[in-house]
Every structure is written in structure tokens, then in C-alpha cells.
Amino acid sequence: xxxxxxxxxxxxxxxxxxxxxxxxxxxxxxxxxxxxxxxxxxxxxxxxxxxxxxxxxxxxxxxxxxxxxxxxxxxxxxxxxxxxxxxxxxxxxxxxxxxxxxxxxxxxxxxxxxxxxxxxxxxxxxxxxxxxxxxxxxxxxxxxxxxxxxxxxxxxxxxxxxxxxxxxxxxxxxxxxxxxxxxxxxxxxxxxxxxxxxxxxxxxxxxxxxxxxxxxxxxxxxxxxxxxxxxxxxxxxxxxxxxx
Amino acid sequence: xxxxxxxxxxxxxxxxxxxxxxxxxxxxxxxxxxxxxxxxxxxxxxxxxxxxxxxxxxxxxxxxxxxxxxxxxxxxxxxxxxxxxxxxxxxxxxxxxxxxxxxxxxxxxxxxxxxxxxxxxxxxxxxxxxxxxxxxxxxxxxxxxxxxxxxxxxxxxxxxxxxxxxxxxxxxxxxxxxxxxxxxxxxxxxxxxxxxxxxxxxxxxxxxxxxxxxxxxxxxxxxxxxxxxxxxxxxxxxxxxxxxxxxxxxxxxxxxxxxxxxxxxxxxxxxxxxxxxxxxxxxxxxxxxxxxxxxxxxxxxxxxxxxxxxxxxxxxxxxxxxxxxxxxxxxxxxxxxxxxxxxxxxxxxxxxxxxxxxxxxxxxxxxxxxxxxxxxxxxxxxxxxxxxxxxxxxxxxxxxxxxxxxxxxxxxxxxxxxxxxxxxxxxxxxxxxxx
Numbered sequence: 072x073x074x075x076x077x078x079x080x081x082x083x084x085x086x087x088x089x090x091x092x093x094x095x096x097x098x099x100x101x102x103x104x105x106x107x108x109x110x111x112x113x114x115x116x117x118x119x120x121x122x123x124x125x126x127x128x129x130x131x132x133x134x135x136x137x138x139x140x141x142x143x144x145x146x147x148x149x150x151x152x153x154x155x156x157x158x159x160x161x162x163x164x165x166x167x168x169x170x171x172x173x174x175x176x177x178x179x180x181x182x183x184x185x186x187x188x189x190x191x192x193x194x195x196x197x198x199x200x201x202x203x204x205x206x207x208x209x210x211x212x213x214x215x216x217x218x219x220x221x222x223x224x225x226x227x228x229x230x231x232x233x234x235x236x237x238x239x240x241x242x243x244x245x246x247x248x249x250x251x252x253x254x255x256x257x258x259x260x261x262x263x264x265x266x267x268x269x270x271x272x273x274x275x276x277x278x279x280x281x282x283x284x285x286x287x288x289x290x291x292x293x294x295x296x297x298x299x300x301x302x303x304x305x306x307x308x309x310x311x312x313x314x315x
Numbered sequence: 316x317x318x319x320x321x322x323x324x325x326x327x328x329x330x331x332x333x334x335x336x337x338x339x340x341x342x343x344x345x346x347x348x349x350x351x352x353x354x355x356x357x358x359x360x361x362x363x364x365x366x367x368x369x370x371x372x373x374x375x376x377x378x379x380x381x382x383x384x385x386x387x388x389x390x391x392x393x394x395x396x397x398x399x400x401x402x403x404x405x406x407x408x409x410x411x412x413x414x415x416x417x418x419x420x421x422x423x424x425x426x427x428x429x430x431x432x433x434x435x436x437x438x439x440x441x442x443x444x445x446x447x448x449x450x451x452x453x454x455x456x457x458x459x460x461x462x463x464x465x466x467x468x469x470x471x472x473x474x475x476x477x478x479x480x481x482x483x484x485x486x487x488x489x490x491x492x493x494x495x496x497x498x499x500x501x502x503x504x505x506x507x508x509x510x511x512x513x514x515x516x517x518x519x520x521x522x523x524x525x526x527x528x529x530x531x532x533x534x535x536x537x538x539x540x541x542x543x544x545x546x547x548x549x550x551x552x553x554x555x556x557x558x559x560x561x562x563x564x565x566x567x568x569x570x571x572x573x574x575x576x577x578x579x580x581x582x583x584x585x586x587x588x589x590x591x592x593x594x595x596x597x598x599x600x601x602x603x604x605x606x607x608x609x610x611x612x613x614x615x616x617x618x619x620x621x622x623x624x625x626x627x628x629x630x631x632x633x634x635x636x637x638x639x640x641x642x643x644x645x646x647x648x649x650x651x652x653x654x655x656x657x658x659x660x661x662x663x664x665x666x667x668x669x670x671x672x673x674x675x676x677x678x679x680x681x682x683x684x685x686x687x688x689x690x691x692x693x694x695x696x697x698x699x700x701x702x703x704x705x706x707x708x709x710x711x712x713x714x715x716x717x718x719x720x721x722x723x724x725x726x727x728x729x730x731x732x733x734x735x736x737x738x739x740x741x742x743x744x745x746x747x748x749x750x
Binding site for chain 2 (some may be wrong): 120
């Protein structure tokens, strides 16, 4: 019996690369996203190339009951869940438009947190499983250029941290993924420094390795760990003057 | 961004987009485009100065019919990916060129041929159907039954009829990934031509020819025959060996390194080695079909100036005299080709496909002035003997030469004008060759 992974927000480049990584290792895939028919061709491609079972599920991260509907669809409780739900959103639009800011906050924090809590309960009852949350280095400290998104991710990171703390000793693990810059359609057109920019496949490899090694917090590119240590350590009177 | 063909001879500042499958139709708006797959055609066939549309994101396999061996895939999928997925399940492409890095779309546009052309025909023989994105942004299913004329022109049509988005190809059943290879040294041109006919029933046949040997040795060659090995033949070997490890040529070698002197030495050594290794042995699929793929970026061996390929076909009637004249001209010039490949071809098919019943000779030269002058002379010889040229290799021919060699070129141009394709699909090559 092959192991199975449920991927929430499966349409993103990181999620798809992660799906292929797990499939290459023989895992069964359950891909949940809004408008699952969008992934039909990718589903077929993965099934043909890698010979694993792949199912698609309609899933809206902002609908509180959506996770229960997905779970009802599944043949069994998955071994691992990867939450790649997220919405970057334009910071300036979020400053002007409260509805848009709300959407960013709910997509990156409220939706993922509520759904993972439900899954955590089921994993805890079973006494095994791993929950992987894709958060962001933007959540480590609020910056002018994306602090609405950053605040939501900060909340998500704190949620994952607390969940990990609560579940310690139950057999259920929690992994926080902090990818840094990733070369995906979400950031298309932005000028990213190549030395700090990972490919979606790099993130996928890191996630799979973290699951196998039961890691708590991972940065995809190691230098981000040091960069963020410096960013966190800057005194606020200095930090508030920076622009990056 | 700078685009070149695999020969890296002519370079063009040309914008390349890689649209998602759903955005392909909108990529057509705003002037002539040309599709570009893996960029493995040697010249300027997959470059448009206006807009070059990459098929890199059309990379999904859609369906596989296990009973028929029929694979449906998007056009950016490469033959290498197909081998990787399906060889372990006992399937191999029916027709493959000498590199597995080509995409399905590229293989269709060039109607590529392989070592089995004399028996099985060109790539078209394996194509059940494809979907073609036309100038109006809609996609048409094309097959031998449906839109048959467009199907015929597109196979070998160098991307000038539209953009192939999906294709269905038939694979062949194989018992193993091993090839029983037989090497036959042939003392001169007559001997190798006779040997091709003697071994006409071989599944695969191709000859390396020493294009610098003169006098009694002119045209000496190593004829290589191949058959898919059955389970009983392979002994304890793994039935489906994986692709060979690749090595990368990390830098451009100095431009002058591959020259007449080194070519002569290489050819002489290759001949001696081949003669010594004559006979039968088992080789894995990657070594038999794709020897050059083992060195990623081998095109950099010719240095920054790049190289040009020359590949012609000569009809049976003019083949012997024509090949002799070509070899004489090359030997006289001293501008040697490292890899000269001679191959027997089967019947001609299709509206604009390259192969014709007879022989094909493929050569590569460093892109020097002397070599380019030599190739102009080779063009003339091919014209005089009723031959024609492989556009997937071409980077420098004139429109006059093409149209003199091949009356079908004018028919393609006329068909394109009539169907509104001339304004929608253009490459640097199609403009150079007045297609």
C-alpha cells in the first residue's frame, strides 16, 4: 500500500512540483484546488509518467466546510498534508481596498489555519501523520512592500509553530516551509536575485526531504536562514529606515 | 534574447515567449510567429525576429493506449521523455532521429527520419493525428482522414502551417532496450552502396563515411546495422537499461580546433577503430541511436563561430555519380567533416517532406568562409544530380537553390498564401527561402 499525500491549493507552481516529487517516489496524490478541471492534463501526465494514482478534488480554502468535503471524498486519511494555499496580492491595492486586504489575510492565514486544525485533529486521533505548511520569509518581519501578505504569513507561521508544540508527543509532526524567492508565475516580471531564488523543483525537493527527515522548520536556500537572522536582529530604529 | 539554431552559426536578437497551453492562441495575435521546440534544428527554422513561441510549457502526456501503443502528448514533450517513460514498459518510438532531445512538434515540423527510413518511412509513419493551432487562433484536428491536406503539409512543413499543440503517435513493442549492432567495413563508395542493398531488410542501417579519403579509398565507410534484441539474446543484462550518464561540454572550444587536419586524423582513426571492431555486438539503445546526446552541448566543440550542417538527398538514378562528385569536392577542399553520415532512404512521401528514394548524405563543417564556399559548390552538385536539401539542417541556402531543387517549395508558398498562413507563421528561414 503506497503512502498518500493531500495537497491543498494544488494549482500553484510549488504545489505541482511537490506533487510530482511525491509521485516520483511512488506516493498516491490527492490534489485539492478551486476548479480542479484545470489540472486534468497535469493529472493525466503524472499518472502516465509515474504510474501512481492521482485524484482531483474541488476545494475552496475560504469555505470552512471545504476540508470536510475533501476528506469525505478520500478513500482514507492521507499520511501527509501539504498546504500550499496562498495569495500574494498587490500591497498597494491591499492598502486602498479593505476587501482585497481581507482576502489576502484570509487566504494566507485564516483558511489554511482553520483547515489544518481540522486535519490535525484527525491525525492526532490516528496517532500519526505530518502537516506541512508553506509559509514565507515575508512573515518574519513586516516590510513596506508586502506587509499585509507578510502579516498573514506571520500568523500562519505562528499557528504552525503552536500546532507543532501542541502535537509534540502525539506522533503527528508539523513542518514549516519558508521558501524565500521562488521563480513562479506568482512573481512573474519581478527582478529576483538569482543567488537567492529557488526553482519550484528545489522547494519540492526540500519539502519531500523534510517529510522524510521529520524536520520542523526549513528554509529552501540555506543562505535565507542567515539573511532572516540579520533582518530579525536589526533594531527597529534602523529597520524602519530600510527599503528592500 | 539571442536565438540561434543548434549550429550556433547565425545569431538573432529575437524575443522568445513560453506561453502556458491556455495562452497559446493569444500569443498569435500581433504578427507572424514561429513555434520553437527544443531548438535542435541546426539553422534558423525555429527563429522569428518578430515573435518566437516556445512550446516548453506544452509538456504533458495526455493518454496512453496500452493495447495500441498509441501515445497522446502535448507537442513540447521530447522523444527522450517518451523513451524514459515507455521503454521500461516495452515501447520505443517507431521513428527517431539521431538525437532524443527533439520535441514531438519539432519532429513533425521537420518530418524527421531515422536509421530505419528505408523500411519504415519518416516520422509521419508514426503519427496518427495532431492538433494544429491555425492563424485564427482555433485548433484543428488533422489526420490522414480529417483535414488531410493540412496534415500532409504540416509534416515536413517547418512550422509554416501553424503550431502543433498535441499529437498522437504510435510506439513499437520491443522486448528489450538493447540493439544487436553489426559493423561492416566497406572499402569504398561502391562497396558501401552494394552493402546497403544487400542488407536492405535490416531494421536499422546507417554508414559513417570517411569523406577525406581519396583515390582507391574514396568513400570508405563503416556500415552499421541494428536489430532490436529479444529477451533470449541479452543474457543476464538488465532488459531496459537507463539513459547513459551525460557529460557537459562546459565551454566553447577554440574555433579553429576542428579543422581539416584534425578531421583527417579523426576520420582515419575512426576507420581503423571501426575496422578492428567489425562484427556483431549488443549495444544499449542510447549508445546506438543517440551517441552524441551523451555530451550535452557538443555543438560548442566548434567554438564561438559555430558550425553548419549540410544534408542532401540524391535519387537512385543520380546517387552514385552525385555522391562521387560530392566526396571529390570535399576531399579536394581539405575542409573535412568530422561526422559524415550516409544512409539509404525509402520511398518519398508527403507534400514537402525531405526524404526521397535514394541516398542521403549529412555533413557538418565549422562555419568558416572556406567551408561555406565549399557548401555552395555542394549545392550545385546536388542540383545537377536531381537531389534536394533537408531544411532542418539548413542555415544558409539561397531561395534560388531551394526552388531550383524542389518544385514543391513553390506549391507550399502558394498554399500558404491561399490559406492565410503567410502572414501568421514566418521564420527567418522561411523569409530567406521565400516560402
